[in-house]
Amino acid sequence: MKNFVKILIVFVMMGTAVLSFAGSAFITNTKHNLSKNALGVAIKSGTETEICVFCHIPHGARPSVPLWSHEMTASAYTSGQLYDSDYLYRFGYNIPTTLGSLPNEAGYLSRLCLSCHDGTVALGSIHMLRGITATPGTPIIGDVSGTGTTGGYLTASSSSFLGTNLRDDHPIAIEYDPTKTKAFGSGTRGIELNNTAPSITPSPYTGVKLFKPSGGNVKGHVECTSCHDPHNDTNGQFLTAGKLNGALCTTCHQKVGWSAGIHKTSTVAIDNSGDNSSLAIPGSTIAEASCLACHKSHSGSGTPYLLRKIEENSCFNGTSASCHGASATAGNKKIESVFTKTYKHPATTISGKHTNLDVLYPTTLYATGDTRGVKGLGWGADVKHSECVDCHNPHKASNTPARLLAGSWYPSSVDSTSNQISKSGALPGVTGIEPGWAGTSTTYTWVQASSYTTYESSVYEYQICLKCHSSYALGTASSTPVSGYQSLSDPTNVYFTDVAWEINPRNMSGHPVMTGLNNFYNSSIPKLLTAGQMKAPWNINVGTQTMYCSDCHGADSETGTDSRGPHASNRKFMLKGTGQYWPKKSDGTTYWKLSDWKAGATDLFCNNCHASSNEVHAPTANNTVHDNYLCVNCHVAVPHGAKRSRLIGYSSEVMPYNDNNTNALKIQGFRKASSPTNYVKADCNTSCHVVTNPGTPNCGGFGCDP
Amino acid sequence: MKVGAKRRVLVVGLMILSMLGMAVVAQGTILNSKHDLSKSGGAIGVCAFCHTPHFASSVTDVKPLWNRALQSFSTYSMYDSPTFTHQNATPSTASLMCLGCHDGINSAAPTESKHVLLNVGGSKYTFSTNFADANVNCNSCHVGGTSSLKQNLQMGWWYNPDLSGGAAAPLTIPGYEKNVINGINLTDDHPISMVYPSNSQFVAAVSGKVDTLPLYGASKNMVECPSCHDPHNTTNGLFLRKSNAGSALCLTCHIK
Numbered sequence: 035m036k037n038f039v040k041i042l043i044v045f046v047m048m049g050t051a052v053l054s055f056a057g058s059a060f061i062t063n064t065k066h067n068l069s070k071n072a073l074g075v076a077i078k079s080g081t082e083t084e085i086c087v088f089c090h091i092p093h094g095a096r097p098s099v100p101l102w103s104h105e106m107t108a109s110a111y112t113s114g115q116l117y118d119s120d121y122l123y124r125f126g127y128n129i130p131t132t133l134g135s136l137p138n139e140a141g142y143l144s145r146l147c148l149s150c151h152d153g154t155v156a157l158g159s160i161h162m163l164r165g166i167t168a169t170p171g172t173p174i175i176g177d178v179s180g181t182g183t184t185g186g187y188l189t190a191s192s193s194s195f196l197g198t199n200l201r202d203d204h205p206i207a208i209e210y211d212p213t214k215t216k217a218f219g220s221g222t223r224g225i226e227l228n229n230t231a232p233s234i235t236p237s238p239y240t241g242v243k244l245f246k247p248s249g250g251n252v253k254g255h256v257e258c259t260s261c262h263d264p265h266n267d268t269n270g271q272f273l274t275a276g277k278l279n280g281a282l283c284t285t286c287h288q289k290v291g292w293s294a295g296i297h298k299t300s301t302v303a304i305d306n307s308g309d310n311s312s313l314a315i316p317g318s319t320i321a322e323a324s325c326l327a328c329h330k331s332h333s334g335s336g337t338p339y340l341l342r343k344i345e346e347n348s349c350f351n352g353t354s355a356s357c358h359g360a361s362a363t364a365g366n367k368k369i370e371s372v373f374t375k376t377y378k379h380p381a382t383t384i385s386g387k388h389t390n391l392d393v394l395y396p397t398t399l400y401a402t403g404d405t406r407g408v409k410g411l412g413w414g415a416d417v418k419h420s421e422c423v424d425c426h427n428p429h430k431a432s433n434t435p436a437r438l439l440a441g442s443w444y445p446s447s448v449d450s451t452s453n454q455i456s457k458s459g460a461l462p463g464v465t466g467i468e469p470g471w472a473g474t475s476t477t478y479t480w481v482q483a484s485s486y487t488t489y490e491s492s493v494y495e496y497q498i499c500l501k502c503h504s505s506y507a508l509g510t511a512s513s514t515p516v517s518g519y520q521s522l523s524d525p526t527n528v529y530f531t532d533v534a535w536e537i538n539p540r541n542m543s544g545h546p547v548m549t550g551l552n553n554f555y556n557s558s559i560p561k562l563l564t565a566g567q568m569k570a571p572w573n574i575n576v577g578t579q580t581m582y583c584s585d586c587h588g589a590d591s592e593t594g595t596d597s598r599g600p601h602a603s604n605r606k607f608m609l610k611g612t613g614q615y616w617p618k619k620s621d622g623t624t625y626w627k628l629s630d631w632k633a634g635a636t637d638l639f640c641n642n643c644h645a646s647s648n649e650v651h652a653p654t655a656n657n658t659v660h661d662n663y664l665c666v667n668c669h670v671a672v673p674h675g676a677k678r679s680r681l682i683g684y685s686s687e688v689m690p691y692n693d694n695n696t697n698a699l700k701i702q703g704f705r706k707a708s709s710p711t712n713y714v715k716a717d718c719n720t721s722c723h724v725v726t727n728p729g730t731p732n733c734g735g736f737g738c739d740p
Numbered sequence: 741m742k743v744g745a746k747r748r749v750l751v752v753g754l755m756i757l758s759m760l761g762m763a764v765v766a767q768g769t770i771l772n773s774k775h776d777l778s779k780s781g782g783a784i785g786v787c788a789f790c791h792t793p794h795f796a797s798s799v800t801d802v803k804p805l806w807n808r809a810l811q812s813f814s815t816y817s818m819y820d821s822p823t824f825t826h827q828n829a830t831p832s833t834a835s836l837m838c839l840g841c842h843d844g845i846n847s848a849a850p851t852e853s854k855h856v857l858l859n860v861g862g863s864k865y866t867f868s869t870n871f872a873d874a875n876v877n878c879n880s881c882h883v884g885g886t887s888s889l890k891q892n893l894q895m896g897w898w899y900n901p902d903l904s905g906g907a908a909a910p911l912t913i914p915g916y917e918k919n920v921i922n923g924i925n926l927t928d929d930h931p932i933s934m935v936y937p938s939n940s941q942f943v944a945a946v947s948g949k950v951d952t953l954p955l956y957g958a959s960k961n962m963v964e965c966p967s968c969h970d971p972h973n974t975t976n977g978l979f980l981r982k983s984n985a986g987s988a989l990c991l992t993c994h995i996k
Contacts, residue, residue: 071986084986084987085986093929101929165978
């Protein structure tokens with residue numbers, strides 16, 4: 035008898051184990067059990083005991099597949115109510131314009147689900163109940179109710195309510211086409227879908243799957259049931275694969291570089307508190323949340339791209355300590371608070387203008403006849419924008435390599451590769467442009483780029499910046515890098531110039547952004563400054579060293595609390611470094627003078643990298659006569675590059691090179707000396723001292739600047 | 741025998757008795773069911789509408805002394821879905837016998853008419869078509885006083901509210917109520933004449949049965965009408981072989 039009891043207990047335990055396992059997978063214990071006896075389910079009938087009957091009927095089904103019995107939604111689901119994006123459009127992806135209503139049409143299977151989930155048909159509206167035909171429009175199971183329903187209909191208070199506008203929901207009725215590509219001038223971007231597509235209606239009917247409408251389209255299509263199995267809630271939310279680590283999403287979506295990126299590897303804890311409590315981001319770390327840290331497959335605020343929030347707010351993520359918002363932990367790149375500064379890229383101030391792949395559409399924007407509006411790259415009020423994703427690729431970005439060491443304004447050492455994207459983990463996979471000039475001759479000095487090559491992934495940092503800061507987006511200028519752009523000037527009185535024009539290595543002088551000074555074709559010897567004229571780290575590899583735009587432009591407190599990079603700054607032109615003022619002092623009115631330079635003024639921007647000893651400006655030099663002359667009496671006020679050697683500007687220059695149209699520039703002719711200490715009066719023709727025709731072929735020396 | 745053992749025997753015995761009692765007492769037989777097409781006092785017995793002890797159908801596999809000719813439609817449209825493709829172009833005889841009435845379509849061949857029995861009283865019997873046949877309850881199949889068939893016995897048509905005499909359903913999506921269907925349309929009915937699947941989404945069959953539901957065919961592995969329906973028993977309603985409360989009938993096979 036004792037043994038009998040023992041055996042009985044074991045048997046009961048086994049039975050319980052089997053039941054509980056089955057229970058997790060069976061519809062019986064899910065929210066899709068709307069029957070009276072469903073356990074722990076909020077929405078259910080007060081009388082009906084059958085489970086399958088809410089959706090299926092074995093005879094007289096309509097539509098017949100899959101033996102459907104629920105009254106169908108009559109919602110139109112036309113274009114504009116379905117997911118759409120510039121990205122898909124520009125890829126030439128076949129974007130659905132409606133949800134099919136026949137079994138052989140794409141979208142039909144999703145309509146089955148929507149017949150409850152769009153809220154237009156009552157949950158209990160089935161065609162027939164045990165042989166009794168329903169009166170159309172009157173739910174034959176009339177007592178389905180619970181939180182999230184009103185009058186038997188699913189309402190917006192239910193998280194499963196999708197409504198009749200599916201723009202904020204993952205596309206359905208859409209074909210799976212991993213072959214789609216978009217060609218750039220350099221490189222090609224794929225649609226980043228797994229080349230091995232999920233099975234089309236596999237048997238057994240499990241996992242992520244596709245469906246093939248019989249209407250001649252050979253491709254598998256995504257429907258609701260690709261990601262959801264309405265009968266199986268093992269993974270939660272009836273998902274066909276788990277959410278953690280992006281398992282479900284990455285079955286199809288294979289973002290290049292994703293697996294090594296910081297957003298896939300970060301162990302930073304997810305903070306779902308505060309205004310994020312409703313987001314229910316899964317997992318305990320960013321890596322576990324993976325795709326779902328930023329994206330929401332349904333009903334996110336940010337459309338398109340299924341973002342949880344609108345544009346940059348997806349990155350900031352409200353009060354979350356995990357992301358890039360004002361409440362972020364400092365180590366997590368606290369970006370939002372930087373954008374409170376005065377001078378900034380308009381990520382937070384301009385919305386709704388960014389479009390994906392806009393770099394390919396600087397002016398012509400969309401295909402002829404497309405009615406989506408005019409959005410691309412440009413400075414007009416209709417297109418001007420700068421969002422996080424214009425400079426960062428969140429699917430590829432990483433925290434390594436860090437180009438700058440903590441507490442440092444500059445890299446620890448520089449060489450010919452210092453302008454490359456590969457130096458910064460924050461910048462891979464971002465589109466860009468490379469300006470082109472037809473040759474190396476003087477013909478191409480100080481002119482607008484004659485061509486631009488689009489890059490799928492920028493190789494150099496400047497390629498990202500030039501997307502906007504060049505004639506590529508500014509439009510064609512006539513004679514100077516600012517001609518025609520004045521109207522675009524910022525309210526903060528910052529002139530926008532064609533920086534590609536300025537950093538062209540065919541110019542006679544400039545900063546080594548595109549290439550080292552030795553490669554400046556039209557620069558007269560000596561092309562480079564001596565090491566003694568430079569401060570660390572810029573005193574090594576002079577002539578071959580290159581730099582980022584963001585070595586000069588960035589946040590004013592990059593070495594302190596601010597996240598690095600030219601997001602925003604309290605300094606005009608976002609000048610960064612120990613000295614942050616140019617061409618005027620911190621008072622905003624007084625121009626820097628040679629005497630300031632000789633005194634080693636630490637506020638003076640140029641002083642960050644350029645040494646004031648051992649050259650023409652040196653305190654020991656016999657140049658006291660120049661002490662009260664302004665820096666901008668000789669040098670262009672926008673020192674990216676210049677038509678003349680050593681960033682000298684002639685009095686014929688226009689604003690903003692000739693600063694503030696005050697006729698600041700005095701020089702009319704200039705000749706570069708053989709060394710920084712060899713300058714003589716004759717090298718400089720000014721209104722103060724005239725020398726013999728320095729700007730003509732008769733000036734008598736090498737390198738007389740035209 | 742100990743007292744406890746005695747008590748166990750008693751309890752088990754009572755349980756068996758009560759189960760038997762349920763089967764016997766319940767109003768579960770064909771008598772007065774919808775399958776009883778006889779008219780009180782009519783000459784044709786209840787069974788004769790389907791069965792005959794002599795001169796039964798000689799069609800191979802038509803075992804239960806069938807009193808009707810199998811209809812010989814050449815074309816059927818069988819249920820297909822993205823996950824299921826029909827295996828036979830026509831139903832097997834086990835289902836064809838049911839469809840002989842339930843396809844809802846009168847054969848062009850007079851001998852196959854639904855109004856013809858092979859043998860009643862030693863001769864072929866044809867029902868009167870004037871709705872006044874003394875021996876047949878016409879209303880069993882027809883909406884009273886009309887030639888319209890009762891909607892829920894027609895498996896061969898797409899459901900069409902007009903046939904039921906009811907209000908037209910608000911089918912605003914074109915195509916749901918009609919489709920181009922060849923021959924007898926079984927596309928809106930649970931698949932039949934299909935091999936019972938053997939995979940993780942179906943309860944395994946044991947000895948030609950899934951729980952108590954029988955499979956048919958030479959290998960006893962085919963799902964047919966009588967897998968779910970027992971035409972002689974109304975205990976569970978709709979001639980179901982077991983109660984579908986809690987969708988128990990569906991879940992006998994389907995692991996969902």
